[in-house]
Amino acid sequence: MPGLTEENVPFVQRFFVFWDRVGILLAFLVVCVIFGALNPVFFNPLNILNVIRQVSIIGVIAVGMTFVILLGGIDLSVGSVVAFAGIIAAGFQVKWGGSLFLSVVVPLLIGGGIGFMNGFVSTKGQLHPFIVTLGSMSIFRGATLLVAQGKPISGMSPAFRFIGAGMVGPIPFPVILFLGCVIIAGMVLKRTVFGRYIYAIGGNEEAALLSGIMVERYKISAFTILGFLSGLSALILTSRLNSGELVAGQGYELDVIASVIIGGTSLMGGEGGVYGTLIGALLIGVVSNGLNLLGVQPYWQMIVKGMIVILAVLLDKLKRRFRTV
Amino acid sequence: MKKILGSILIVVLLGSLLLGVAGAKDLTIGLSFPSLSFAWFAFLEQAVKDKAAQLGGIEVISLEAENNVSKQISIIEDMIVKGVNGVLLVPIEVEAVIPAVEALNKANIPVVTVDRRIKEGAPVQVLCHVGADNTEGGRNAARYIVEKLTEKYGEPKGTVIELTGTPGAGPAIDRSAGFNEIIKQYPNITVKSQTANFRRDDGMKVMEDFIMSTPQIDAVFGANDEMILGAIQALQASGKFKVEDVITVGFDALPEALKLIEEGTLDATIEQFPGKQASTAFEILVKFLKEGATPEKPVILIEPKVITKANLNEAEKSF
Numbered sequence: 001m002p003g004l005t006e007e008n009v010p011f012v013q014r015f016f017v018f019w020d021r022v023g024i025l026l027a028f029l030v031v032c033v034i035f036g037a038l039n040p041v042f043f044n045p046l047n048i049l050n051v052i053r054q055v056s057i058i059g060v061i062a063v064g065m066t067f068v069i070l071l072g073g074i075d076l077s078v079g080s081v082v083a084f085a086g087i088i089a090a091g092f093q094v095k096w097g098g099s100l101f102l103s104v105v106v107p108l109l110i111g112g113g114i115g116f117m118n119g120f121v122s123t124k125g126q127l128h129p130f131i132v133t134l135g136s137m138s139i140f141r142g143a144t145l146l147v148a149q150g151k152p153i154s155g156m157s158p159a160f161r162f163i164g165a166g167m168v169g170p171i172p173f174p175v176i177l178f179l180g181c182v183i184i185a186g187m188v189l190k191r192t193v194f195g196r197y198i199y200a201i202g203g204n205e206e207a208a209l210l211s212g213i214m215v216e217r218y219k220i221s222a223f224t225i226l227g228f229l230s231g232l233s234a235l236i237l238t239s240r241l242n243s244g245e246l247v248a249g250q251g252y253e254l255d256v257i258a259s260v261i262i263g264g265t266s267l268m269g270g271e272g273g274v275y276g277t278l279i280g281a282l283l284i285g286v287v288s289n290g291l292n293l294l295g296v297q298p299y300w301q302m303i304v305k306g307m308i309v310i311l312a313v314l315l316d317k318l319k320r321r322f323r324t325v
Numbered sequence: 326m327k328k329i330l331g332s333i334l335i336v337v338l339l340g341s342l343l344l345g346v347a348g349a350k351d352l353t354i355g356l357s358f359p360s361l362s363f364a365w366f367a368f369l370e371q372a373v374k375d376k377a378a379q380l381g382g383i384e385v386i387s388l389e390a391e392n393n394v395s396k397q398i399s400i401i402e403d404m405i406v407k408g409v410n411g412v413l414l415v416p417i418e419v420e421a422v423i424p425a426v427e428a429l430n431k432a433n434i435p436v437v438t439v440d441r442r443i444k445e446g447a448p449v450q451v452l453c454h455v456g457a458d459n460t461e462g463g464r465n466a467a468r469y470i471v472e473k474l475t476e477k478y479g480e481p482k483g484t485v486i487e488l489t490g491t492p493g494a495g496p497a498i499d500r501s502a503g504f505n506e507i508i509k510q511y512p513n514i515t516v517k518s519q520t521a522n523f524r525r526d527d528g529m530k531v532m533e534d535f536i537m538s539t540p541q542i543d544a545v546f547g548a549n550d551e552m553i554l555g556a557i558q559a560l561q562a563s564g565k566f567k568v569e570d571v572i573t574v575g576f577d578a579l580p581e582a583l584k585l586i587e588e589g590t591l592d593a594t595i596e597q598f599p600g601k602q603a604s605t606a607f608e609i610l611v612k613f614l615k616e617g618a619t620p621e622k623p624v625i626l627i628e629p630k631v632i633t634k635a636n637l638n639e640a641e642k643s644f
Contacts, residue, residue, distance in 0.1 A: 150362075247362050
């Protein structure tokens with residue numbers, strides 16, 4: 001094979017190499033510029049903080065989902081976990097003694113515990129996580145109703161309300177939590193053995209297994225991280241709404257998975273990363289916020305979101321095809 | 326062989342025992358409603374059970390359908406198999422549940438609809454519909470806002486945000502239609518509408534965006550209390566508007582909304598008396614089953630009422 005120089009690499013191939021690096025960021029910036037031109041309020045710093053805060057609830061879960069999808073897995077139960085952990089948090093705040101410590105720690109542990117179970121059952125039972133988490137999605141929606149007895153639980157303490165509604169200087173606290181998760185996850189994935197093994201397993205599970213990586217352990221860990229972060233998201237949501245809601249988190253799985261995929265993490269596993277997920281989540285949030293600011297009918301938001309997801313997956317597929325030409 | 330015979334005997338005995346227990350009640354009534362995820366239906370279910378306990382000798386089989394139409398149809402089919410005497414039905418959707426009502430008609434089981442009705446002119450028999458007038462409730466909310474705007478500016482003018490319910494849901498359509506019918510009569514009032522899907526988190530999010538895009542907000546109408554409660558959170562956090570300066574109106578008179586009215590944060594909510602609806606419907610059904618009495622009118626609409634701090638005691642629930 002003759003050496004590939006800039007001139008004889010086909011244009012499409014170069015385009016996809018370029019897209020792989022900065023494509024999603026570019027698309028995001030273009031969308032922002034368009035919305036900003038249509039409505040100057042869009043670039044108001046208050047609005048920008050607004051969007052990141054709105055995104056943080058989905059975004060925190062999407063960070064965890066990145067780990068699971070990097071390993072070629074999927075988790076549909078995240079929305080139900082948010083509802084269940086949220087109602088537990090609200091329960092400890094309002095009904096069971098009002099301890100701040102318990103209302104923060106127990107939901108996080110429950111989230112992590114559910115994630116662990118999802119991972120454990122799907123790896124040890126050799127079941128597709130799609131099926132296992134479809135089951136837990138139903139289980140924990142039901143458990144939420146059971147605990148709440150059909151009524152939302154409202155009235156959190158001021159200290160608890162800080163998690164979702166507090167400000168550190170001009171920055172909303174949920175934004176700090178979200179960006180903190182992104183940075184930590186980014187470092188774990190790029191700089192640690194744990195992270196490198198996740199890419200190795202996602203890229204070629206059999207090879208990883210043969211080279212002695214404890215594949216199952218990594219998969220269970222990824223699901224546990226995701227469950228824990230779903231619990232964190234539940235704390236932010238419950239605190240912001242001042243209420244544990246029964247319909248909380250319904251449909252979140254779609255936005256979360258969409259964020260990860262739009263951010264360039266491949267559903268086949270092994271490729272992508274958490275910074276892409278950050279941009280993916282922001283893109284979804286910006287589209288919804290921009291269309292709201294313009295007063296566009298809500299139906300369009302759903303249509304636009306769906307088209308972005310399909311486009312993102314299509315680009316991923318094309319990228320793979322042209323890379324192997 | 327002996328073992329098998331023995332098992333059969335045990336099953337038969339147990340079965341007759343169970344039947345015997347079921348037979349201890351005079352009537353069995355099935356209650357099918359959309360979802361327990363909304364406090365509204367949980368309240369309705371409780372009202373029916375209370376009424377049943379009060380009348381005595383009636384067993385209520387209550388099943389929720391997770392807001393899933395096909396699930397509601399299979400629940401009703403199961404009820405027919407179980408041999409309930411009558412069914413109290415809150416249809417998820419106006420049309421999709423019609424086959425199940427047809428099956429009930431065929432099995433000669435009377436059905437009364439509550440809150441939401443079946444499409445008018447459908448070829449099925451419904452003993453009676455007891456419900457709220459959602460359109461009138463929307464009109465009442467608009468009248469209240471017009472009145473308050475007139476107090477504020479000396480004439481009806483200003484900017485009003487309308488948070489509508491789930492697109493396509495009957496109550497969402499009717500409440501919005503009634504609201505706009507009245508408010509559109511005042512050319513100096515600007516209405517901006519967006520859906521928040523009857524959900525608190527969406528209510529907050531959509532309101533945050535309105536706060537950014539709208540220089541002056543005079544009033545907010547949420548087509549249910551969940552949405553207005555979310556909008557109030559957004560207003561309180563905004564720093565741009567004071568929630569006390571904005572006229573806020575919800576719908577449903579949930580305990581949490583009533584509490585905020587008492588505190589002065591929320592201005593009004595619309596009461597549709599779900600308890601009265603449910604117990605009236607239940608009574609009509611039981612009366613028909615016991616005495617064969619058909620109701621005087623095929624449709625009974627209970628008048629909605631605006632609840633403010635002045636008439637909090639007229640609300641059905643308390644907090």
